[in-house]
Amino acid sequence: MACGRCGGLVVPHDLAYDGICSATALRCLACGDLTDAVILEHRAHWREPYPEANPKPFDPTSGTGAPLA
Numbered sequence: 446m447a448c449g450r451c452g453g454l455v456v457p458h459d460l461a462y463d464g465i466c467s468a469t470a471l472r473c474l475a476c477g478d479l480t481d482a483v484i485l486e487h488r489a490h491w492r493e494p495y496p497e498a499n500p501k502p503f504d505p506t507s508g509t510g511a512p513l514a
């Protein structure tokens with residue numbers, strides 16, 4: 446399996462949270478990216494935080510985005 450960030454080789458990695466609970470994640474041998482089911486679920490539902498506070502700049506080709514101040 447390949448890493449979603451760098452394309453490196455990922456291997457199973459056991460996580461021990463408190464000595465009682467544990468889970469298995471995937472760790473990239475090249476960049477160290479650690480991914481488990483919870484991280485994948487959050488990435489699938491990620492959205493731009495506070496889009497009204499950081500409007501996209503005006504794009505003259507499409508006419509979308511916030512007008513220049």
Ligand SMILES: [Zn+2]
Pocket residue numbers: 448449450451452453473474475476477478
């Ligand atoms: Zn990687």
